[in-house]
Amino acid sequence: RAKAAGGGRTHVFGKALRLELDQQAALEAALGTALTQGEFALHYQPVVATETDVIEGYEALIRWHRPGFGPQPPDTFIPVAEKSDLICEIGRWVLREATGQLSRWTAREPERYGEITVAVNISGRHLAEAGIVADVENALARSGLPAERLVLEITESVLVDVPTAATHLLALKELGVSISIDDFGTGYTSIGQLQRMPADTLKIDKQFVTFTTPADRDLVTLMVRAAHSCGMQVVAEGVETQDQLEELRALAADSVQGYLFARPLPAEAVEGPPGVSREVPRAADVV
Numbered sequence: 001r002a003k004a005a006g007g008g009r010t011h012v013f014g015k016a017l018r019l020e021l022d023q024q025a026a027l028e029a030a031l032g033t034a035l036t037q038g039e040f041a042l043h044y045q046p047v048v049a050t051e052t053d054v055i056e057g058y059e060a061l062i063r064w065h066r067p068g069f070g071p072q073p074p075d076t077f078i079p080v081a082e083k084s085d086l087i088c089e090i091g092r093w094v095l096r097e098a099t100g101q102l103s104r105w106t107a108r109e110p111e112r113y114g115e116i117t118v119a120v121n122i123s124g125r126h127l128a129e130a131g132i133v134a135d136v137e138n139a140l141a142r143s144g145l146p147a148e149r150l151v152l153e154i155t156e157s158v159l160v161d162v163p164t165a166a167t168h169l170l171a172l173k174e175l176g177v178s179i180s181i182d183d184f185g186t187g188y189t190s191i192g193q194l195q196r197m198p199a200d201t202l203k204i205d206k207q208f209v210t211f212t213t214p215a216d217r218d219l220v221t222l223m224v225r226a227a228h229s230c231g232m233q234v235v236a237e238g239v240e241t242q243d244q245l246e247e248l249r250a251l252a253a254d255s256v257q258g259y260l261f262a263r264p265l266p267a268e269a270v271e272g273p274p275g276v277s278r279e280v281p282r283a284a285d286v287v
């Protein structure tokens with residue numbers, strides 16, 4: 001009897017695993033055609049100056065409207081896309097779309113958008129390719145956006161793990177774009193290494209910004225000081241409360257980004273009345 005039950009379990013487990021593998025295969029197949037089917041969209045989240053509440057730029061964050069599944073957050077498909085060169089194709093699309101959007105906004109409302117930047121997340125696999133420099137150049141040329149208005153976000157771990165990263169970043173900097181180190185504090189960079197990184201901005205990861213442990217405040221203080229001594233600007237991400245904002249102001253973080261100001265919103269929603277909305281949209285609004 002025990003043997004029979006065990007066999008049954010194996011069978012059930014096998015079925016569940018099989019289902020998961022099938023779903024994974026279906027996801028990979030659907031992702032492979034998503035680009036040509038026009039299923040991706042960018043949402044934009046404002047980056048706000050701590051002192052003045054003025055919007056300095058927007059971070060472009062990808063969404064996938066997978067037919068039959070609704071909007072998908074990037075964590076569910078970017079890692080899958082990163083297994084192949086698909087991530088580079090997606091990266092090229094994101095670069096073109098984001099630079100094109102800011103360029104159109106600027107043409108329409110120069111007084112509102114003429115000074116701001118757009119930040120794009122670049123995957124480690126794409127940064128490792130020599131073609132990354134041409135991809136960024138092409139996006140700028142097509143859109144007519146000045147290079148100074150494009151920010152490339154690279155995660156801290158990529159800077160450490162990708163051997164060609166430093167070379168490609170220097171070539172990108174030559175174009176005039178800015179480099180931002182994303183999710184800082186989650187990798188293994190020593191603060192001393194910051195000096196050698198060709199970056200303009202350091203983005204403190206949201207895990208520190210909640211100030212849940214007493215050490216968080218000290219860590220943020222250290223990161224701000226280290227970045228400033230290296231001549232970098234500091235952006236704190238994941239700011240959700242007024243208390244966090246005031247804390248970050250006191251700790252001299254230059255800019256903040258988070259639900260306190262706005263969720264990542266579709267381009268049409270960004271085009272609403274000017275000024276930063278402090279109202280958090282209902283959860284149903286966006287992914």
Ligand code: C2E
Pocket residue numbers: 045060061062073074075078094121122123153182183206237238239240257258259260264
């Ligand atoms: P990230 O670049 O660190 O982006 C910040 C993430 O934090 C975004 O998640 C954003 O929606 C979320 N966020 C913003 N404010 C708050 C807040 O106040 N509280 C909390 N809890 N979260 C907040 P999202 O959009 O799901 O993106 C997740 C990650 O996926 C990004 O992290 C980035 O690493 C990656 N990603 C997004 N778009 C792209 C893309 O176009 N290309 C590539 N390669 N990666 C992308």
Ligand code: MG
Pocket residue numbers: 059121153182
């Ligand atoms: Mg980012």
Ligand code: MG
Pocket residue numbers: 182183203205206237
């Ligand atoms: Mg981040």
Ligand code: MG
Pocket residue numbers: 183
């Ligand atoms: Mg992240």
